[in-house]
Amino acid sequence: MSAPGWLLRVLGGLPKPTKxxxxxxxxxxxxxxxxxADYLLGRGYRFVIDEDGDLTGTWDGSRFWFLLLGEQSEILQVRGRWHRTLPVEQRRAVALAINxxxxxxxWPKAYVREEEGELAVYAEVSAxxxxxxxxxxxxxxxxxxxxxxxxxxxxxDPVVPADGPPPPDVPDN
Structure with missing residues (x-):
């Protein structure tokens, strides 16, 4: 099985690190x-600007945001939310996997958050x-x-039982 085209663009498009x-x-x-936005467009990624003015799109069915935080928008955060939600009863099991x-x-920092009676898993890289x-x-x-x-x-995905397809939203990259 080959990697999705967007993943190859992410991993294969940068020069190898040198010493x-x-x-x-x-x-x-x-x-x-x-x-x-220029970086995302240059990679051929599809995204939208949400109501908060943040860039957002989906990769492999999961939503990602590209946030500029801080007093002068000097902190870059790439935040992803897994396309699946879990019952609150699975908190212990998913917390062990995240730990x-x-x-x-x-990378990324990973955490679980309760939202509307279900568990959501997030990934974050900030600089x-x-x-x-x-x-x-x-x-x-x-x-x-x-x-x-x-x-x-x-x-x-292989650790947590499947609960159905991701909701349709922005076209997947």
Whole structure:
């Protein structure tokens, strides 16, 4: 089975890390919603701007938001919400799975939240970019947030019994 096209674009589109300083002398620029949107468009991803002004879309059926937080919108957060919800009675089991994930991996931060009588699983990658960010750094952060969030949700699929298809919304990337 091959990886979805968007996943190949995320994981295969960046140069391999090197141990030497890259020759790119691009100075860091302020983080803006337009720069995040340009990255997403450049990768061929589909997204919308929600009622709060945040960029959002779905990847493998799960919703992701690209948030600019902080007093000067200097904090980038890629937040994903698993397309499945769980009964509150499964809190202990899903908390153990999330704890294992957080113990064994750096990204994304994973957590469970009760919403309207059910459990929702979230993934987050955040970075304080008060000093600015280069295009390469921004691309790496966005790819990390999407890639690791999707990996978390895929790892939960075999652990938690299926409860049906994801709700239709924004077209999947």
């Amino acid at each position: 030497t300083r890259p020759q790119d002398d691009e100075p860091p620029q302020p983080l803006t919603r337009d720069r995040v 294992d994930w957080n113990r064994e991996r750096i 304080d970019l008060e000093q600015g960010v280069t295009d390469l750094q921004l691309a790496q952060l966005l790819a990390c947030g999407l890639g690791t969030g999707v990996q978390l949700f895929a790892a939960l």
